[in-house]
Amino acid sequence: MSNSSVGQSAAFNPSDGNPLVHASTEAVRTEVQIQATLKQAGELGQQALGDRETDAKAEVNASESHGRKLIIQIPCFNEAASLPVAIAELPREVEGFASVEWLVIDDGSTDETVDIARRLGVDHIVQFPANRGLAQAFMAGLDECVRLGADVIVNTDADNQYCADDIPLLTTPIVDGAADMMIGARPIGNTAHFSSSKKLLQKLGSWVVRQVSNADVDDAPSGFRAFSRDTAMQLNVFNGYTYTLETIIQAGHKNLAVRSVPIRTNPDLRPSRLLKSIPSYVMRSASTIIRIFMTYRPLHFFAVPGVVMCVASLLLCARYLVFWFMGGGGGHVQSLILAAILMSGGLIGVLAGLLGDLISVNRKLMEKANRRLGILEQQLKSSVAEQDGESR
Numbered sequence: 001m002s003n004s005s006v007g008q009s010a011a012f013n014p015s016d017g018n019p020l021v022h023a024s025t026e027a028v029r030t031e032v033q034i035q036a037t038l039k040q041a042g043e044l045g046q047q048a049l050g051d052r053e054t055d056a057k058a059e060v061n062a063s064e065s066h067g068r069k070l071i072i073q074i075p076c077f078n079e080a081a082s083l084p085v086a087i088a089e090l091p092r093e094v095e096g097f098a099s100v101e102w103l104v105i106d107d108g109s110t111d112e113t114v115d116i117a118r119r120l121g122v123d124h125i126v127q128f129p130a131n132r133g134l135a136q137a138f139m140a141g142l143d144e145c146v147r148l149g150a151d152v153i154v155n156t157d158a159d160n161q162y163c164a165d166d167i168p169l170l171t172t173p174i175v176d177g178a179a180d181m182m183i184g185a186r187p188i189g190n191t192a193h194f195s196s197s198k199k200l201l202q203k204l205g206s207w208v209v210r211q212v213s214n215a216d217v218d219d220a221p222s223g224f225r226a227f228s229r230d231t232a233m234q235l236n237v238f239n240g241y242t243y244t245l246e247t248i249i250q251a252g253h254k255n256l257a258v259r260s261v262p263i264r265t266n267p268d269l270r271p272s273r274l275l276k277s278i279p280s281y282v283m284r285s286a287s288t289i290i291r292i293f294m295t296y297r298p299l300h301f302f303a304v305p306g307v308v309m310c311v312a313s314l315l316l317c318a319r320y321l322v323f324w325f326m327g328g329g330g331g332h333v334q335s336l337i338l339a340a341i342l343m344s345g346g347l348i349g350v351l352a353g354l355l356g357d358l359i360s361v362n363r364k365l366m367e368k369a370n371r372r373l374g375i376l377e378q379q380l381k382s383s384v385a386e387q388d389g390e391s392r
Contacts, residue, residue, distance in 0.1 A: 067098050068096065068097050068098055068099075068151045068152075068175075069097065069098065069099050069100075069101065069148075069149055069150050069151050069152075070094055070097040070099070070100045070101070070150065070151070070152050070153075070154065070171060071100075071101045071102070071103050071124075071145045071148060071150040071152075071153055071154070072090055072100065072101070072102050072103065072153075072154045072155075072156060072167070073102075073103040073104075073105060073141035073142070073144075073145055073153060073154070073155050073156075074086065074087075074102070074103070074104050074105070074155075074156055074157070074158050075105045075107060075134055075137040075138055075141060075155075075157075075158070076104055076105060076106055076107060076109060076113050076117070076137075076158045077106075077107040077108065077109055077113075077131060077134075077137070078109045078110060078111045078113060079109070079111075079113050079158035079159070080109075080111040080112045080113050080116055082158055082159045082160060083104075083113060083116055083117060083120070083158050084116060084120060085160045086156070086157070086158050086159065086160040086164075087102070087117070087120045087121075087122065088120075089160060089163075089164040089165075089266075090102060090156075090164050091164060091165075091167060094167060094168055094171060095168055095172070096168075096171065096172065096175040097151075097152070097171070097175075101123040101124065101148070101150075102121075102122045102123050102124070103122070103123065103124040103125070103126065103141055103144060103145060103148075104117040104122045104124070104125050104126070105125075105126045105128075105137040105138070105140055105141040105144075106125060106126065106127045106128060107128050107131050107132060107133070107134070107136075107137040108128045108129060108130040108131035108132065114127060124144065124148060126140050126141060126144050128140070132240070133240035133241065134241070134242055134243065135237045135239055135240050135241060135242055135243045135246070136237070136240060138155065138237065138243040139235075139236070139237050139243070141153075141155070142227070142232045142235065145232065146229060146232055146233055146374065146378075149378070149381075150229060150232075151228070151229050152171050152174050152175065152226055152227070152228060152229070153226065153227045153229070153232050154167055154170060154171065154225070154226045155223060155224070155225050155226070155227075156223065156224055157223050157224070159268075160266050161223075161224075161265055161266060161268070162184060162186075162223075162224035162263060162264075162265060162266070163263060163264035163265060163266055165264075166184060166224075166261075166263040166264055167226075169182075169184070169261045169263060170182040170184060170224070170225065170226035170261065170263075171226050173259055173261070174226055174227075174228050178257070178259070179257045179258070179259040180227070180228050180230070180231040180251065180256040180257045180258065181225060181226070181227050181228070181231050181247075181248075181251050181256060181257070181258045181259070182225060182226040182258075182259055182260075182261060183217055183218075183219065183220075183222055183224070183225045183248070183258065183259070183260050183261075184219070184222050184224035184225060184260075184261060184262075184263035185217075185218035185219040185222060185260045185261065185262050185263060186219050186222055186224075186263060186265050187262070187264070187265065188202050188203065188219065201281065201282065202219065202220075202221055205220055205221060205245070205285055206218060206219055206220040206221070208289060209245055209248055209249065209289070212249055212252075212289055212292070212293055213248050213249040213251070213252030213253065213258075214252045214253075215248055215249075215251060215252035215258040216258070216259070216260065217248055217258060217260050218260040218262075219260065220244060220245055220248055221242075221244045221245070222244065223244060224263060230371075231251065231256055233370075233371050233374045233375075234250075234251075234254055234256070234367065234371055235247050235250055235251070236250070236367070238291070238292075238295070239287075239288050239291065241284050241288060242284075242288070245285060245288050245289060245292070246288055246292050249289070249292045249293070249296065250292070250296070253296040253297070294356070295360070295363075296360065298352075298353055298355075298356025298357050298359070298360055299353045299354070299356065299357040299360075300353075301353065301356070302349045302350070302352040302353035302356055303349060303350045303352075303353030303354065304353075305346075305349050306345070306346040306347065306348065306349025306350040306351075306352070306353060307346065307349075307350065308346070309342045309343070309345050309346030309349060310342070310343055310346035310347065310350070311346075312339075312342050312346075313338075313339040313340070313341075313342035313343035313346060314339075314343075316335045316336070316338055316339035316342065317335075317336070317339045319332070319335055320332050320333075320335045320336045320339065323335075
């Protein structure tokens with residue numbers, strides 16, 4: 001083979017001279033371009049799908065909020081001076097609600113509270129002919145809000161203690177289904193007009209309520225709270241002093257979702273009417289907690305001490321028998337008498353616990369029936385309203 005032929009062979013380029021190799025290379029390039037195009041199309045499709053899902057969620061939220069009603073209730077007793085300040089801060093629009101209405105419960109005021117409420121544009125007013133106490137005014141407000149078709153109810157005070165701008169913090173978890181009752185936790189430690197003793201009592205009371213109700217509540221005495229419609233229909237307040245502690249304990253024993261959220265407060269307009277004196281406040285709060293625990297946990301409240309007394313009685317009887325077998329029982333008759341007293345008291349406690357538990361079961365059945373009756377009444381009311389609308 002000549003040198004010229006060898007040089008030509010070394011300079012030969014297969015991609016230029018072989019048509020099969022050239023076709024294969026073009027095919028690979030085409031496949032890569034196709035894959036890149038498919039990948040880009042897939043990303044665009046996922047983005048479009050995500051946008052559609054976002055739009056769909058927005059449409060669902062809009063449709064759910066359509067017709068949803070929020071009612072803000074304010075229990076009042078001689079609040080002519082502070083009510084205009086509180087009303088001026090209330091919102092007329094809250095996210096997640098189609099309408100926001102105001103309700104004032106007049107607890108037998110002797111000043112111009114009702115006239116001022118009307119002039120300020122309050123939508124609904126409930127009036128008592130005489131003062132019945134904060135607890136009854138609160139429950140009358142809940143009942144009226146349910147009757148008016150409220151989906152969520154916010155309770156606040158007439159002294160403008162709570163910042164109305166924080167109302168969405170209470171309503172949003174309920175609208176989202178994350179809570180049945182929301183309680184606004186005040187910054188007690190940073191509240192200037194709270195005395196050291198009041199701060200201590202607030203924290204102690206909240207701790208006791210947490211232990212009794214099994215609800216994680218940071219500020220149990222706070223009146224700034226929100227309820228779902230279903231929760232409002234399940235609550236009942238028995239004492240006439242205050243509703244704050246009792247409703248939390250009830251909700252905890254009904255396995256309702258009770259949550260707390262930090263809220264802001266406004267400067268003090270007037271001193272508290274509930275905390276007239278520390279001893280009175282402690283005694284009333286303690287009696288409320290004991291009464292509610294007795295109502296909802298009667299078996300534990302009565303039977304557990306009764307069993308302890310019976311066990312102590314048996315131990316004393318055993319002690320007396322030991323001395324009696326040793327020949328010295330005559331000098332230990334006091335133990336036998338005390339054992340008889342403890343056994344009698346223990347058996348009474350156990351029986352009271354059993355009877356209380358049976359009564360508690362009956363009360364729960366009545367509450368369930370009352371709740372169903374309220375639902376049926378609301379359904380009947382809606383049906384009648386629809387029929388009236390169709391007839392017109």
